[in-house]
Amino acid sequence: MTRKPLIQQLLADDKASRWLFIVMLVLGIGVPFLNLIVPPDSFFHVPTYVVTLIGKYLCFAMLALALDLIWGYCGILSLGHGAFFALGGYAMGMYLMRQIGDRGMYGNPILPDFMVFLNWQELPWYWYGFDNFGFAVFMVFLAPGLLAFLFGWLAFRSRVTGVYLSIITQALTYALMLAFFRNDMGFGGNNGLTDFKDILGFDLQADSTRIVLFVLTLIFLALAYVLCQYITRSKAGRVLISIRDAESRTRFIGYRVEHYKLFVFIVSALIAGVAGALYVPQIGIINPSEFNPLNSIEIVIWVAIGGRGTLYGAVIGAVLVNYAKTTFTSGVFAEYWLFILGALFVITTIYLPRGVVGILDGYFNRKKIRESAAVAAPQAGVASGGKS
């Protein structure tokens, strides 16, 4: 029953995930083709700004996945997950800043523009190494991972749960926002890091670079998805669910609840950090507003609307809500977007506890019942016919 091979375990009896992978594959092949090969005057041409936009949605989908892993499966409601996303983003941003070199406004080969502007004479020690891509990638994992480890170790060991945990995660991201806003922190103050030129020598404005980043984002989203799928379907995943449903019961069975929470919290933070690192080169800026608690709350709304506790639900929710956001914030509804978002959240919470995915599931189940009824009906006819 639970002894299927890994691949089968990940894909079997999970239609929704299979569909998600098919859509991602289509995007991964179709979008580069329609952007690079199809001529710009063609009706089918996908402009680069759309590529970037979809890339942004995919980064958010990864972030939603990260939150769903801890909230949907382990009951840890983090209202500060944007912090891990932003830290990953800053690590990548610092590399991109160093790549600018002497092409900045002030032409300083070492110091980024904002440091020259602040009259700094030398590079702060924590910027060392960021001219190396490998080091920057290492920091993309280390910074969010370490923060998650320290925070989680303290919070879970002291058995902080529920709303109290949510509040301190919120405080965490708020504190980081305030810190990053300060000019003397050395992260560009409220302007953040921007004006990036290239990545690994490739021009960030070039279509081909954009496409590569886009495809990389898809690949990492797929990897993160498979990782989460593996975790949630292993026995450890069932321990997480049992922590969510009955924490003390899980302790009395003999599981170290704090170890499981810490593990999944770190995995989640790492996924969020990678999402942030992929987001920054595509969007071209990272600033302290990414630490804004409101952003973190928005992630919770994506997951809730998509369907908490199903991985594909988180992905669908993030894409749908952000698509709606792009649509509504550019038209006549712009002023009302936050009200719309709030209303969506309230409606989902009250009427659709399982989110959009719940509606889809319900539809397919009804269809299945109808079909099986249709199959059963003729048999019933035969039976009654036999009687008469």
Added chain:
Amino acid sequence: MNDQKIQSILYLNGVTKSFDGFRAINNLSLDIRPGELRAIIGPNGAGKSTMMDIITGKTKPDEGEVKYRDTIDLTKYDEADIANMGIGRKFQKPTVIESLSVWDNLELALAGNRGVFQTLFFHLSKAQYDRVDEIIELVGLKDRRDELARNLSHGQKQWLEIGMLIIQDPELLLVDEPAAGMTDYETMETAKLLKSISENHSVVVVEHDMDFIRALDTKVTVLHEGSVLAEGSLDVVSSNPRVIEVYLGR
């Protein structure tokens, strides 16, 4: 096992625990022999649940000794440690993992390694698979094995939880009001089940239901205001004037 050498599987001596000045447990002493089935009764507030909390590491006593297998000082360990040493606990309110199936609930409780990475790469062996099936059969949930635990009746949840306790293969089972909310038939079945478990485990049962206690037919300890009021067979303790006073006298 070296049961021969062990005097007491569980030994409480002079245990006291106060909450905001209220003495929930007051100089409590208790001695459970290996393989013993012991029933503990007492009115509400007698300290039964606090006693369970102290044994299982949820609460630390203010003073007194809590020894497991003669030598292990339980006050030094937490819930997970104590569970892994072989003390299983069933709660008063049936606590099963509602959104997992009956089978998954038992698999989760199955004796084995509890570390994150062990469970992450866990594969069920044939022997373990059979063990889960055996326990499902024992607690009478065979035809509901794939049902989500939330869809079980109250009595079935109680049994599932008892099953989860047995499958951990503990040496000592602490069972808190297993018959609460059960029909008379279920109550008697539960008593039978516990008696059969006690053949190769030590069991401590806390219960209110006198018919159930009678069916267990074993040594009874009466708790009152956090300490032991009387001890002996049910007939002996129920003819004890102090016990009658506590139960009926107010």
